Amino acid sequence: MDIKKTLISLGIESTNSGASIGGNWLNTNGEKIISYSPVDGKEIGSIISASEQDYHQCIDSAVEAFSNWRMMPAPHRGEIVRQFGEALRAKKEDLGALVSYEMGKSYQEGLGEVQEMIDICDFAVGLSRQLHGLTMHSERPLHRMYEQYHPLGIVGIISAFNFPVAVWAWNTALAWICGDVCIWKPSEKAPLCGVACQKIIAEVLENNKLHGGISTIVIGGAEIGKLMSSDKRIPLISATGSTRMGKSVGEVVGGRLGKSLLELGGNNAVILTPNADLKMVIPALVFGAVGTTGQRCTSTRRLIIHQSIYNDVKAALVNAYGQLKIGNPLDESNHVGPLIDQEAVKMYLNAIENAKQEGGNVIVEGGQLKGEGYESNCYVKPVIIEAENSFKIVQHETFAPILYLIKYNGDANEAIALQNDVPQGLSSAIMTTDMREQEAFLSHQGSDCGIANVNIGTSGAEIGGAFGGEKETGGGRESGSDAWKVYMRRQTNTINWGTSLPLAQGIKFEL
Numbered sequence: 001m002d003i004k005k006t007l008i009s010l011g012i013e014s015t016n017s018g019a020s021i022g023g024n025w026l027n028t029n030g031e032k033i034i035s036y037s038p039v040d041g042k043e044i045g046s047i048i049s050a051s052e053q054d055y056h057q058c059i060d061s062a063v064e065a066f067s068n069w070r071m072m073p074a075p076h077r078g079e080i081v082r083q084f085g086e087a088l089r090a091k092k093e094d095l096g097a098l099v100s101y102e103m104g105k106s107y108q109e110g111l112g113e114v115q116e117m118i119d120i121c122d123f124a125v126g127l128s129r130q131l132h133g134l135t136m137h138s139e140r141p142l143h144r145m146y147e148q149y150h151p152l153g154i155v156g157i158i159s160a161f162n163f164p165v166a167v168w169a170w171n172t173a174l175a176w177i178c179g180d181v182c183i184w185k186p187s188e189k190a191p192l193c194g195v196a197c198q199k200i201i202a203e204v205l206e207n208n209k210l211h212g213g214i215s216t217i218v219i220g221g222a223e224i225g226k227l228m229s230s231d232k233r234i235p236l237i238s239a240t241g242s243t244r245m246g247k248s249v250g251e252v253v254g255g256r257l258g259k260s261l262l263e264l265g266g267n268n269a270v271i272l273t274p275n276a277d278l279k280m281v282i283p284a285l286v287f288g289a290v291g292t293t294g295q296r297c298t299s300t301r302r303l304i305i306h307q308s309i310y311n312d313v314k315a316a317l318v319n320a321y322g323q324l325k326i327g328n329p330l331d332e333s334n335h336v337g338p339l340i341d342q343e344a345v346k347m348y349l350n351a352i353e354n355a356k357q358e359g360g361n362v363i364v365e366g367g368q369l370k371g372e373g374y375e376s377n378c379y380v381k382p383v384i385i386e387a388e389n390s391f392k393i394v395q396h397e398t399f400a401p402i403l404y405l406i407k408y409n410g411d412a413n414e415a416i417a418l419q420n421d422v423p424q425g426l427s428s429a430i431m432t433t434d435m436r437e438q439e440a441f442l443s444h445q446g447s448d449c450g451i452a453n454v455n456i457g458t459s460g461a462e463i464g465g466a467f468g469g470e471k472e473t474g475g476g477r478e479s480g481s482d483a484w485k486v487y488m489r490r491q492t493n494t495i496n497w498g499t500s501l502p503l504a505q506g507i508k509f510e511l
Contacts (some may be wrong), residue, residue, distance in 0.1 A: 022212015065213030078128025142498030262474025
């Protein structure tokens with residue numbers, strides 16, 4: 001795969017502006033951000049980050065664009081999103097390759113991420129004809145009541161490196177059909193993916209002679225995120241990242257009584273009961289733990305295994321991990337690519353050491369890989385550690401391929417209690433062929449996570465369902481179902497078509 005041709009196809013230059021209003025790239029003068037690939041350590045390109053002045057210019061343009069965009073009928077806005085989806089289809093291979101090379105996930109996962117963008121566009125196009133409210137019967141005669149939804153205005157999007165393009169599309173596709181305009185701060189760890197996406201949507205906007213402020217981008221560090229979070233002109237901030245980051249964003253946005261959609265950390269567990277079909281579940285467990293090198297918010301971090309099958313599961317996992325191939329993610333024969341950077345490697349090594357100090361037993365050794373093929377120093381071995389759920393390190397989300405095995409002795413309720421006994425609440429799964437165990441897991445006394453699966457792993461969500469979690473995961477919901485409602489403001493309307501003015505609750509007021 002020729003990365004240079006990929007960059008040319010996507011319009012990526014050696015040095016890129018860090019701010020754009022549609023296709024108008026500003027003459028930014030902030031700090032230089034160099035994007036190095038974790039695949040081979042080579043420089044891909046650089047960004048001149050956006051300044052505060054650039055940010056305000058983008059916001060001013062977004063405010064201007066909103067006044068016209070919100071008046072376009074929703075199905076017409078859906079047509080623009082449809083064209084965006086078609087443009088993504090044309091660039092799928094190139095954008096997927098850039099995601100793989102800049103972020104480090106496998107090429108197949110890179111393609112899958114772009115497919116998520118295409119899927120959410122398809123979903124949004126249909127939804128653009130269904131932004132419906134409810135009709136209610138009034139208690140007053142000759143009155144009717146209904147509710148409707150209106151656009152919010154500017155939606156601010158702060159995304160993370162691990163899904164550098166899909167999460168932006170989840171938000172924008174829905175926000176756009178709702179009549180909102182968007183300003184995006186992509187991760188400074190994968191800035192070129194942001195540039196590529198902006199160029200794709202900019203061409204769609206230009207072809208339709210639409211205002212560029214419908215889609216703006218500002219690339220920079222934490223200071224850009226702080227500007228967005230404190231800006232009263234942005235009624236909704238959608239932020240994806242660590243729980244620490246989310247608490248900071250939520251506090252600032254809440255302080256101005258704005259709205260926040262937070263998709264934060266996960267500490268996801270799979271429960272294996274004595275009734276699990278082990279032949280079926282092992283591949284799902286391994287992919288959940290090592291896919292994207294453990295850098296998904298839905299990655300499987302904990303396996304809670306009944307003692308009666310514990311040794312069988314452990315042996316099967318050790319055998320499966322022995323077959324994993326680690327290397328260049330653009331080589332589709334490899335299963336595991338690199339971590340995002342060397343700082344992530346340090347966190348991975350520290351987590352293993354902390355687990356050992358707390359009494360964890362390493363059954364599949366980890367470590368950093370060096371030498372030919374690993375020149376970036378970002379490659380590590382997926383590791384398996386026998387642990388207790390109460391370990392401090394187990395309670396913490398480590399963004400790396402570390403899998404903790406935890407034993408339980410009782411019934412499914414004991415396992416569910418262990419699963420829930422962490423601060424995070426994103427994704428969860430149970431592996432069982434027993435209907436009662438399944439229903440216990442899915443009941444109101446079962447999993448406390450936003451996602452609860454049966455006989456599939458914790459990662460790999462479809463866009464048709466709302467995505468998000470509870471507790472320190474933030475409580476937000478993106479993508480499918482009725483997640484569109486967060487991008488709009490709800491309004492209740494009561495219409496009196498009679499000739500008198502009765503009051504609600506039968507109140508009498510006479511003059």
